[in-house]
Amino acid sequence: DVKVTQSSRYLVKRTGEKVFLECVQDMDHENMFWYRQDPGLGLRLIYFSYDVKMKEKGDIPEGYSVSREKKERFSLILESASTNQTSMYLCASSRLTYRGSQETQYFGPGTRLLVL
């Protein structure tokens, strides 16, 4: 079974703090993703990585950065946390797709972040 783990289930931080959210997958997947989930808005893609040290902006990258130094680990960084970044953050991974195919994304349990 694919396992995607996230470093924390719940996190409380203060405005202005630098926040690191870690995600690890154990299935040698090339692709990794960070989403945020908000009521009434569904899931929105923040950043995406298809290889080590590679990253691509998603729909809402402002205020976030990412790091992928190892294939199995994808970190989301809030450089200076703000209250509007209070949300549920979901990590996902999938195999690299080839033309004509599509691979399922596997999700972690999520990190509920509260910024005070």
Add this chain to the structure above:
Amino acid sequence: AQTVTQSQPEMSVQEAETVTLSCTYDTSESDYYLFWYKQPPSRQMILVIRQEAYKQQNATENRFSVNFQKAAKSFSLKISDSQLGDAAMYFCAYDLGNEKLTFGTGTRLTIIP
């Protein structure tokens, strides 16, 4: 903008009955993939069912089936013989072949015993 719309924020169904969750989407692409994901309370999101747009036959997975209407850009999920374990948020999503998913806003399904 490419969008996915789930017009039912909440639905409920009696146990053992059938329920249909609606999803419409907007894209100018002809090749894409459609998904329904399930997020149970305090548990991980999992894939329920997927459909390739080039396939006319509707996908089926046990009690879950879809009604895919490509011309109408509609992709509804039917759950037959609803069970208590089906209670969850359900998200419709598509992938235009660029390995990224675009999600709808979700439908919260309640199962009434």
